Amino acid sequence: MKIIQQRDKLLSNFEVYRHIVDVQKENSWGFTIPKVEKKRKQKFDPRLLDLEIITRDLSQYLVKMDQGNEVKTENFVNLMLVLNTFELEVIEKLMIMNSLPRSLVNLYAIIEECEGRFSQDQCEEMLQNVEKYFPAPVNEDEEEADEEEEIEEDVEMQNADVQVAVDEEDEAAFVQDDEFEHEGFKKKQNEDKEIDEVES
Amino acid sequence: MFQLSVISDLIRIPPHLFNLPRDISIKQELNVKHANKIIPKLGLVISVYDLIEYDTGLFRPGDGAMYVNVKCRLLVFKPFIGEVISGWIEKCTADGIKVNIGFFNDIFIPKALLFESSYFSIDENAWIWKMDEDTTLYLDINEKINFRIEEEVFTNVKPKGPVSSTENSNQPEKEQTPPYALIASCQTDGMGCCSWWE
Numbered sequence: 570m571k572i573i574q575q576r577d578k579l580l581s582n583f584e585v586y587r588h589i590v591d592v593q594k595e596n597s598w599g600f601t602i603p604k605v606e607k608k609r610k611q612k613f614d615p616r617l618l619d620l621e622i623i624t625r626d627l628s629q630y631l632v633k634m635d636q637g638n639e640v641k642t643e644n645f646v647n648l649m650l651v652l653n654t655f656e657l658e659v660i661e662k663l664m665i666m667n668s669l670p671r672s673l674v675n676l677y678a679i680i681e682e683c684e685g686r687f688s689q690d691q692c693e694e695m696l697q698n699v700e701k702y703f704p705a706p707v708n709e710d711e712e713e714a715d716e717e718e719e720i721e722e723d724v725e726m727q728n729a730d731v732q733v734a735v736d737e738e739d740e741a742a743f744v745q746d747d748e749f750e751h752e753g754f755k756k757k758q759n760e761d762k763e764i765d766e767v768e769s
Numbered sequence: 770m771f772q773l774s775v776i777s778d779l780i781r782i783p784p785h786l787f788n789l790p791r792d793i794s795i796k797q798e799l800n801v802k803h804a805n806k807i808i809p810k811l812g813l814v815i816s817v818y819d820l821i822e823y824d825t826g827l828f829r830p831g832d833g834a835m836y837v838n839v840k841c842r843l844l845v846f847k848p849f850i851g852e853v854i855s856g857w858i859e860k861c862t863a864d865g866i867k868v869n870i871g872f873f874n875d876i877f878i879p880k881a882l883l884f885e886s887s888y889f890s891i892d893e894n895a896w897i898w899k900m901d902e903d904t905t906l907y908l909d910i911n912e913k914i915n916f917r918i919e920e921e922v923f924t925n926v927k928p929k930g931p932v933s934s935t936e937n938s939n940q941p942e943k944e945q946t947p948p949y950a951l952i953a954s955c956q957t958d959g960m961g962c963c964s965w966w967e
Binding site: 570571572573574575576577578579580581582584585588589592616617619620622623624626627629630633634660664667668671672674675677678679 | 872
């Protein structure tokens, strides 16, 4: 093996994710995309195990970094066009596209000597455009959480109305199951485990 | 974080893949050889990106397989120096913090490159940054954290020999130095836990 060119091109996380999706489709794996069963079942090839592992881990990482399926190509292109109007270096643009800064501090961390090169207004504009094309998914989570809480409250209200004796343990289990669907609650899960251990 | 590298390689295509279109079988063999492996002085190869060119292939006497010269582009994980990446804290020790980004976990933040006036707490097993008199911030395990790449270290790792039965097998295995490790820093504003800066 010979390396001809070390760095031919830099790729953004978005492009990498597109490629990873293609790899998953080719091999009919479904780590982050809906799985499509092939008519002829492919034989499991143990020699491609390494590719499978790296595809799985990398796709999950990119989804966690908000670069997953919901990113639209047009949004990506539009944000890139906006960033081109600023005098940014290529790698700075790349890092903005990868990490999608939501606050001035994060933007300042990415851009070198930001204060000297850009005015406050320009920085604000960049952040607004990031927010416009890539709305922060954190809010959605919070909304969902709010909705869940509301539902829970509703349930409690109903219970109170009908005055049914509620098996507390069951309800607790239901609530927990709900929460565990979010990956962010993994930590909480651990904490709960610890508490259980202490109690037992 | 990711880049494309052009390489040329000699690939052996075993006879049972002759029924596939040539480019598919070449891609598959390249993936088998390189995916999830580290190329010294380059980085961690994710997969083959595309093929640039390949010749017709040659047979060797005594072997039914075909040997093809290929020129292709590989998708390589190799963050550049100064890049800001986010990951999760895997381990806190007195020497520093080990960070995991899912598909790669040999990222280390030594204590000298952590925030000034931060110290390690053995009781809590976490690094604590005393920002000012009243504020203490915790770097706990599994916390999402931003860091800046400072250095990349390649080591030549020799293959492991066979385990000899005469040697004391009870001895705990030494932690092997990874073939490709990244040294990161966490010293400026915007680094550290993502939640601090929101």
